[in-house]
Amino acid sequence: MSTDIHKEDFLVELGTEELPPKALKNLSDAFTQGILSGLDKAQITYSEVESFAAPRRLALLIKGLDTAQPDQQIEKKGPAVKAAFDADGNPSKAALGFARSNGVTFDDLIQEDRLVFRTVQQGQSTSELLPEIISQSLNNLPIPKRMRWGARRTEFVRPVHWLLMLLGNKIVDCEILGLNAGATTRGHRFHANQEITITNPTDYAQTLHQQGKVVASFAARRDMINEQVQKVAADINGQAVIDDDLLDEVTALNEWPVALSGRFDDEFLSVPSEALISSMKGHQKYFHVVDASGNLLPYFITVANIESNEPKHVVEGNEKVIRPRLSDAKFFYDTDRKQTQDNRREKLKSIVFQAQLGSVFAKTERIANLAAFISNAEGGDAKLAERAGQLCKSDLVSEMVLEFPELQGIMGQYYAANDGESPEVSKTLDEQYMPRFAGDQLPSSLTGCAVAIADKVDTITGIFGIGQLPTGSKDPFALRRASIGVLRIIVEKNLNLDLEALVEKAIAGYQEQKVELPALDKLNTTIVNYMLERFDAAYQEDGVAVEVINAVKALRPTRPLDFDLRIKAVTRFNAMDEADALAAANKRVSNILAKAGDIVIPDSVNTALLSEDAEKALAEAVESCKQAIAPALAKGLYADAMESLASLKEPVDRFFDDVLVNAEDEAVRMNRYALLKQLRSLFLHVADISLLQKS
Structure with a gap:
């Protein structure tokens, strides 16, 4: 007999003491998702859902809910038919055991190539399943710490007072969190502190609004x-x-x-x-x-x-x-304002930045030196950068910031201006924390950029240096955000800074202070690789193809601005008609040269050994391109260089069609290797375009 399934609207509301306001939205979302996941797992369908969340209630309205699970066809396969009988033709032990495991006799089994048990499992009613589904959803809510109240052993984020569960116009008879389900809710604590009966799930929000002075949504x-x-x-x-x-x-x-x-x-x-x-x-x-x-x-x-x-x-x-x-x-x-930033800075000596890395005062010394280095490299005022670096953390010990930590930097700007510091230094004390979040603005001055970069690179270097690398779930020093911030500032402010040079200077800053960095071996390489990897997600969000990113990363440019220019150039090249053929050719060249093994391939081409028209044409084209792209490469105009290199498609195609690279004559063969080596090196000035091949 099949289960009778029709549709009803369902309402559940849990009434509580005031829920944590900052967590309410997340609790509501999790409550809803938990119930819907449970229904989906039980194969119970519905047409529409609406969540409700207010200070004293979590609720969910589900419209068009199946009143039962669908019946399920059950099929289990047992032993092969030839193993189902003994020598006398009687059911074997294996066959009888299979029948018993399914609660039937041997005669109830179907004989095909194997013994088969088939039956129809009748679906359970939704009202029977809902209590467990809702209980499970409540148990899985993101509640860091649950509480008990009164003499009960029940635990929840706040004490619970009522439970409403209606399927159609009938109460779902159950107990959850020590509460018996009913059809009543409660109104506003002051305007309508009384029980309100809900007779129809879809009337919930309107009834509560009119009778209870509660906007549930x-x-x-x-x-x-x-x-x-x-x-x-x-x-x-x-x-x-x-x-x-x-x-x-x-x-x-x-x-x-x-x-x-x-x-x-x-x-x-x-x-x-x-x-x-x-x-x-x-x-x-x-x-x-x-x-x-x-x-x-x-x-x-x-x-x-x-x-x-x-x-x-x-x-x-x-x-x-x-x-x-x-x-x-x-x-x-x-x-x-009765103290200067200089006076406050002395108090930083007693505040620990990190147990192994010294005080916040020591950090400001390192920031000042690194900021001056950055400013000097970019043609800025190194003295301003050094001064801003020295004062950048002084407001951390001010009364205002101790009361309102979110004002760090902001108050430093006001206090520095009050002390008569230059406007650029004062503003930098706020800008040092930029960008504070994804999409945030960047420092407006070079001094601000220098201190912001120095602060972040110093932290990254120190934490990596003591071996506390961020993991997939833990990044207590926000090193990912700091790395992305450094890359953004350098790229968007067009700074020609080298990450390796920055990290080397930061390491030197720790060493000058006699701070031991246990992970010093290959530390620079590890940090720079980590920072460059932060480019991946950012570029992919901007729609840059993964193969373009990999083609540039293969060369490991350590100047972020240079990295970005290469990405833009290769993206543009990748959209050209010639890109696929040249990528394939570069891949072929790469394989040929790799198979040459340890053989030393000449750096130059001996024109006297060029015999085929196609190889002569390619040699001329390569030499012409080399001369043409040199000025563009010198200026970092990679897009112009790649556009020039696209002209090599025809001579490259002709070369591979007409010329046998692995000629029997060793001198000719090595000369052709040299030609291909020069061809590949032209592209490697920008990226490894062999990685652009999509297959």
Whole structure:
């Protein structure tokens, strides 16, 4: 008898104490994905899903859910028929054992070339499977630390209070996390703190909104808050600055969001705006407001989780709370300005950068020397770079940065300007951390670039030097990001820096300080190879073919700008009609020369030994190209050089069609090897294009 399958809508909601706001979105996504994975594994289909996440609830609506699994055809094969009977024609032990293992008699088995057991396994009802699927999803949520409450042994991220599970209009009878499933949810903690019955899964969001004063959809609440905050800002003739992460966090804190504006005293505007913003965002979850020029206004926008009859009281309460916070920021700023960056720098001697690599003060010494080296190499002001390097970490011990770590560099810029340092040095103290993330802006000055590169290369060199290389899952010193940052700065700022020279200088900096680097053997090569490998993902994201990247990497150019120019040139060449034939020819030449083994092939071609028209033509073409591309190569104009080399296609094709490379006469054979060696070396000035062959 086959299972009767029809479609029903399903709703599950777990009610809790307030969930961690920064984790709510991830918890909701994982809860949804866990349930859907369980349904997919059980071969239960559905038509549409909608997730809900609010401070006190995780919920999921699944429309058009199968009410049962489909029946499954089961087939198991046993012993061969010839082994299924003994000498007397009775079922063998193997045949009887196969029948018993399937819970049937020998007569129930089918005889084909082997004994076969076939049956239909009836699908289980979805209501029977859902409790385990949901329990498993909850168990697998990304919760670093679970908690217990009361006398229960149940564990979850927060105490749980109710469980709603409806399949159609029927409750799924089960117990999860110590809660019996029902058909009731709860409304807003203050506006509608009561049980609300859900009679139909699809009515969930509307019923909760109308009766419970709860906007269950995370996305809908997020849009509401965004719209409200912008409107409130416009009402006070300002523009709200809405950070996505803060918007997500505020969305996770409110079930019934109401945006309100408040004001703080103008006197606080004397404090750097970044400090005020950090205080408003970090402590109070407020959105700040700017004017049309981007200057901070003395207003903030808060989002309340209640619709008050007296909103001015809510605003006044928030204004009372923010004042001491901003007063603290002003106090820190005023106190910090009583000391210079030089004075603060002395305190860095007692702060460890890394146990084996010394203090942060020692790091600033190395950064200063390396930054001066970089600036000098690029024709900059080495003294400015050295000074910026010396001061670059001083603000780490300032009161403001100790309170707001995210302001490191930013406050250093303000404090250096207060000390009378040059504008370029001051700005560099902020720019040293650029780029802070993928796509972030780069330092604006050469001094900023020099210190940013020096800081990153020093860290990479030191950590590699003590053997703490990043792994696939662990990169505590963010060496990948640092490497990508170095490459971006060098390439996008057109700096002609050599990674090997930078790392060599960085190693020397550690050695001058008597810092032992246990992994010193081949350290430079290891670091440079690691940094160059960071190019791969970046280029592939830009659509550069893997074979183009490999063709350039084969030559291992250690100047990132030079590497990038070669990539662009080979990409352009690879799109030309001549590319495939010349790549194949280079591959053939590479194989021929490889088979020559240890034989010393002449560097020059003896024209007197050229007898065939085709080899004479190729020799002339190679010599002509050599002369033509020399100026382009000298200027790094690799694309022009590759375009010239494309003209070799016809003479190369003719050579391989008409000329026997491995001539019997050894002198002729070696002369032809020499010609092919010269041909290949022309291309190897840019890349190994033999690797462009796709097959």
